[in-house]
Amino acid sequence: MNVRSQISMVFHLDKCIGCHTCSIACKNIWTDRRGTEYMWWNNVETKPGTGYPAKWEDQEKFKGGWEKQNGKIRLKSTGKGRIVTNIFHNPHMPSMDDYYEPWTYDYQHLFNAPEGPDQPTAKPISMVTGDYIDIESGPNWDDDLGGSPVYGKNDPNLEGLTEEQKLQLFSIEQLVFFYFPRICNHCMNPACVASCPSGALYKRGEDGIVLVDQKRCRAWRSCIAACPYKKVFFNWFTGKSEKCILCYPRLETGQAPACFHSCVGRIRYLGVVLYDADRLEAVANLPKEQLIDGQRDLILDPTDEHVLEGARKNGIPDSVVKAAQESPVYQFVKVWKLALPPHIEFRTLPMLFYVPPMAPVMANRKNGALNSVSDNLFHDIDDARVPMRFLANLFGAGQEGKVAYALRKQKAVRWYRRAVTVGDVDLETAERMLREADCTIKEAMAIYELTSLCTFEQRFVIPPMYREKALEALRDPHEVKQSAGFGFLSGPRRGM
Amino acid sequence: MAFLFSYLDMVLFAALPYLVLFTFLLVSIQRYRLQTFSFSSLSSQLLENRRHFWALVPFHYGILVVFAGHLMAFLIPRSILFWNSHPLRLYVLEVTGLAFGILTLVGLLGMVARRLGNSKLRVVTSRADAVLYVLLLLQVVSGVAVAVFQPWGSSWFATSLAPYLWSLFRFQPDLTYITGLPILIKLHILNAFIVVGLFPFTRLVHILVVPNPYLWRKPQVVRWYGPAPRDIA
Numbered sequence A: 001m002n003v004r005s006q007i008s009m010v011f012h013l014d015k016c017i018g019c020h021t022c023s024i025a026c027k028n029i030w031t032d033r034r035g036t037e038y039m040w041w042n043n044v045e046t047k048p049g050t051g052y053p054a055k056w057e058d059q060e061k062f063k064g065g066w067e068k069q070n071g072k073i074r075l076k077s078t079g080k081g082r083i084v085t086n087i088f089h090n091p092h093m094p095s096m097d098d099y100y101e102p103w104t105y106d107y108q109h110l111f112n113a114p115e116g117p118d119q120p121t122a123k124p125i126s127m128v129t130g131d132y133i134d135i136e137s138g139p140n141w142d143d144d145l146g147g148s149p150v151y152g153k154n155d156p157n158l159e160g161l162t163e164e165q166k167l168q169l170f171s172i173e174q175l176v177f178f179y180f181p182r183i184c185n186h187c188m189n190p191a192c193v194a195s196c197p198s199g200a201l202y203k204r205g206e207d208g209i210v211l212v213d214q215k216r217c218r219a220w221r222s223c224i225a226a227c228p229y230k231k232v233f234f235n236w237f238t239g240k241s242e243k244c245i246l247c248y249p250r251l252e253t254g255q256a257p258a259c260f261h262s263c264v265g266r267i268r269y270l271g272v273v274l275y276d277a278d279r280l281e282a283v284a285n286l287p288k289e290q291l292i293d294g295q296r297d298l299i300l301d302p303t304d305e306h307v308l309e310g311a312r313k314n315g316i317p318d319s320v321v322k323a324a325q326e327s328p329v330y331q332f333v334k335v336w337k338l339a340l341p342p343h344i345e346f347r348t349l350p351m352l353f354y355v356p357p358m359a360p361v362m363a364n365r366k367n368g369a370l371n372s373v374s375d376n377l378f379h380d381i382d383d384a385r386v387p388m389r390f391l392a393n394l395f396g397a398g399q400e401g402k403v404a405y406a407l408r409k410q411k412a413v414r415w416y417r418r419a420v421t422v423g424d425v426d427l428e429t430a431e432r433m434l435r436e437a438d439c440t441i442k443e444a445m446a447i448y449e450l451t452s453l454c455t456f457e458q459r460f461v462i463p464p465m466y467r468e469k470a471l472e473a474l475r476d477p478h479e480v481k482q483s484a485g486f487g488f489l490s491g492p493r494r495g496m
Numbered sequence B: 001m002a003f004l005f006s007y008l009d010m011v012l013f014a015a016l017p018y019l020v021l022f023t024f025l026l027v028s029i030q031r032y033r034l035q036t037f038s039f040s041s042l043s044s045q046l047l048e049n050r051r052h053f054w055a056l057v058p059f060h061y062g063i064l065v066v067f068a069g070h071l072m073a074f075l076i077p078r079s080i081l082f083w084n085s086h087p088l089r090l091y092v093l094e095v096t097g098l099a100f101g102i103l104t105l106v107g108l109l110g111m112v113a114r115r116l117g118n119s120k121l122r123v124v125t126s127r128a129d130a131v132l133y134v135l136l137l138l139q140v141v142s143g144v145a146v147a148v149f150q151p152w153g154s155s156w157f158a159t160s161l162a163p164y165l166w167s168l169f170r171f172q173p174d175l176t177y178i179t180g181l182p183i184l185i186k187l188h189i190l191n192a193f194i195v196v197g198l199f200p201f202t203r204l205v206h207i208l209v210v211p212n213p214y215l216w217r218k219p220q221v222v223r224w225y226g227p228a229p230r231d232i233a
Ligand code: SF4
Pocket: A183, A184, A185, A186, A187, A190, A191, A192, A193, A210, A226, A227, A228, A229, A230, A231, A232, A243, A348
């Protein structure tokens, strides 16, 4: 056992209101520079929808992630042999058209326009060229357009749905959609890192954050194609790849990342999990159906004696282990099995997990009414075949069972709380539901607390990072005393 | 007049090479040390994806083969001469060289056209890029012209240019090998020197950092701030 610690995340989709506050918080801090205008390290998509960049989930097109070949896994887009041909022109890299051309408006014109019969308008201006442009698409162009023939219908997750089911999903008054906020998953087996010819991308040993070494990046663009979630972006101005840094400067000072901190729906949880790095490769290589369980299995119980010993042996500080014991992520993913990885079939083993949303499943019922008084208490979940298949494509590597389990448990908890607080359903039925959903009353209460009543401190259990100490171990700060005055920090620029 | 020419030859073919080599080494090293961040191929594929393929791929394959040919003629002139002793083999070498030269030229023209024809790309085209394109065009056009009008280059390179270049590296420049060469060839050589001299100031530095460690490193890269756990144990 080779115990490693990693900062991991859960997004509770049932709570996301699609407000994009997270995206704006991130943009204001990190991607308001030249060359990054088109990047959204955090973006919020409507599902069904094509997302950003358009159809990123379609790996026939983008060739992201890993695939099994001859009993091993290999990158779909590149590799040691293929890099020679890919380096001059990367055949699978999205272009700016797949994202969008960023723009602002000619606001000055509103003030300077000569007097005339019409109201002056502020025409859009490209933030790349500075010319006037016609806006054709934007990063959230599919907002709320779940049923649209352009966006909703082209969602790659609709694969496997029959024509009839699709018709049902897209017919008026039956539309379902939900929001899907995305950041880099800081994967256990990141394709971006494995693809970089320069070795510029790396995973931080102590907390698992995946970063691009800006001085090492040479614009070979492999990571952009290799990440199946399209969460590495190319800064066209500096000629360097950039990606979500999980706000590590904030984490190191005990603050939650900006998108977590600002989240209006309080859907985001962050905490440490311990995992066994020795079995990583074997798990990434499991058959598709076993991937979810395999990854759960990699995540170690932070109260287990063996694990604690392994952690000590690997120099993981006690305070980090303590944070792992209090981690909300551990509860959601491993104990309650409510949170699922997105598209784990890409085999990067993402470390951001999603609690699948109840709302679209329920809303799909005829007449909108929730009728639970039947022998099968979960019939509304089971009957709603269409979203189930869809959700399974997104979060279950195609297996409906995994998603159904999470949804049933969520519903049972709701019914139980309803019985307790409102009292219009009887407690006996509620308890039976809990039993059938594999949930104890104690667990139901814990889920309820962490879902509905959670405080800041419960949602974000940030371990002390000991960065200063780690640095001090390598270099005594007194060494530079009296030798370094103030000077000039030069920002990144293009070329020489 | 003749005196003036030989004087010019001295400056251009005996002094300039050292100047450009010195600049190349000094600036490349200093740039790497002080401005590591600026080492990038500055790819523009994100901004334009389709013509990128039709221009960049032929250019790079072409130039790599042509460069390898030059390098071989420089390093192993005797073997090249031996190979060429058989006419058929000489033809094969000549035709291959010319074909890849033309491939380079086509790619390069494509690159220039692509840059000129796209407003997004003009934003990322610096003055250094413009100079570089002119120099490269001159180099490749003159190279192809040499191959056409001064045939059997693989042989005469080995007998006259290789010894000249070697004499440079031995710090005893011997101009007798090249003074009599046609002006076209001289232009090609001279422009090559200029490209080498300006190399470290342009995006060409990406050639210095071609990623070879990829071939033997493990797929996953983990960096530790403290000691890595395996070292502790
Ligand atoms: S989501 Fe993409 S960028 Fe982030 S770690 Fe995984 S492979 Fe890399």
